[in-house]
Amino acid sequence: MSDASLNNASFENEAQFGDYFALLKPRVMTLVVFTALVGLLAAPVPVHPFIAFCAILFIAIGGGASGALNMWWDADIDAVMKRTQRRPIPSGRVTGDDALAIGLTLSAFSVVFLGLATNWVAAGLLAFTIFFYVVIYTMWLKRWTPQNIVIGGAAGAFPPMIGWAAATGGISVESILMFCLTFMWTPPHFWALALFMRSDYDDAGVPMLTVTHGRRSTRKHILAYTVLLAILAIATGVTSAGGPLYLTVAVVLNALFLKGAWDIWRRDEDMSEADNFAVERKFFKLSLLYLFAHFGAILIEAALERFGFVWGFWV
Template sequence: MVDMTVQTAEGEAGVGDYFALLKPRVMSLVVLTAAVGLYVAPVPVHPVIAFASILCIAIGAGASGALNMWWDADIDAVMKRTATRPLPEGRVEPGEALAIGLGLSIMSVLMLSVFANPFAGAFLAFTIFFYAVIYSMWLKRSTPQNIVIGGAAGAFPPMIGWAVATGGVSVESVLMFALIFLWTPPHFWALAIFRNEDYVKAGVPMLPVVAGDRATRNQILAYTLVLFPVAMALAFTQVGGPVYLLAALAYNARFVWGALAIWRRDEAEALADKFKVELRVFLESIGYLFALFIALGVDALLRDLGWAWSGWPVLF
């Protein structure tokens, strides 16, 4: 296997550095949720169009990542978690990251408008703008609610996938959006408690920095409790089914249990074990969205195969 991290010369960027600009881990979740949103939609899409559309959405997500890294290069340099990214280490020039981000943004939006429909293309353009400008350039450095409002950018992909198939939105796509939107704050705040010193050094007003760990623990539990019924509501729509219902019950119960574990802790206890509970909940919550969206896809596949229960209750 070729190591994409190998550089061509000292101080020069390799293929892996440019790929890292696109935030591939984030892109993988975007691709999954957008693909599921497209697949579970009631309007069938030709496989070639579906593949091209998901590729465009992935490119758009990568463009957002490059623009985010370009803008945040200064704070990335002082945070332990991000200090080894290509821009802080000088392997990629800021101008290169900006050019890549803008170029890929334009290309992905235009291509999706052609392959799918103008509404989906416009939705992708708005999502890129929301993440790069509204979140990265404005909210992230100005308010402790940055991850709450800015989290909408990461919640739009299943709606874009749905729009590729249907040309619009519906209660199902809005609930998929809400699932990600409500998951984002407790997911990132668990990390923010664990990495609090990083955000203090960078001057980013994450909730633990501004309001303290106790208030953040309360908010993690509150959002997780609100997330539970929203996740369950999706089970009783046209896209829900028994596989998703079981997955939602199991993973939401686990998420609430983790949020309760975080909420119960006092600061002395948290410091004693170096915030390992918060890190565990953060890592476990990554699998939450993957599991639930895969379950939605499995239910859709069962319906396509004629194996689904025809009497499944649809309430929304």
């Protein structure tokens, strides 16, 4: 091998800034940013716009840092799964040690700066979220139990609580309801993904429900959790976190979501393979809209209340 070919190889594998940014899982970050923003803006305490911007930025960085630590720990299974093979570590562009250093540095940075910008309750919640995602979910539950998604989902459910705490300095019924909504939404969302990305989890040996309990059982679990989620989501509509607009959105979307879960439950593997898991894919896409629409409705309800709008017929 000549020097020139060595140089070319190293050039192709040279980490660019985008590779380091990819460690922060930017797509997951969108969900974190959006739900945290709703938590912050829905809170009854107004926050200075620049402090609100910084709070959301630090929460996003904290979420990204936990993503980097997740990639550092899971590099071995990421290399096996098709969906994750091109991530910076398995593709060889970023070393595991670099990811660890970036993850730890950004974790400390985000927690300290959130504490300084807002309050230490929010910072404490962010620190706990990072700990929960990295240690409890990634290091412990993910490779040990098929309930990994259920319990680990709590990590993704904390951002609205952190946003709320950043504004109010505390925790309340509304922020807990927002937490519960994301928490209950996570299992059907990921199990639908596991149904149509099945070889990935099988190959990596991750004990997803599809691997340990079978695909029939996973379909039952999706339906059961969707029913529980629908009850929670619609009940939230009659609490202080909801309102008529939220309730309308919740009723419509939960009806669609229940229909999707019902269709998944009724199908068997032959039917799913015949149309390349069309129903499961549709349910997964709907789950994204579901969460954004629910949180969007909470945000609009809070904004209307802030501007003094009262639904005349709503007691």
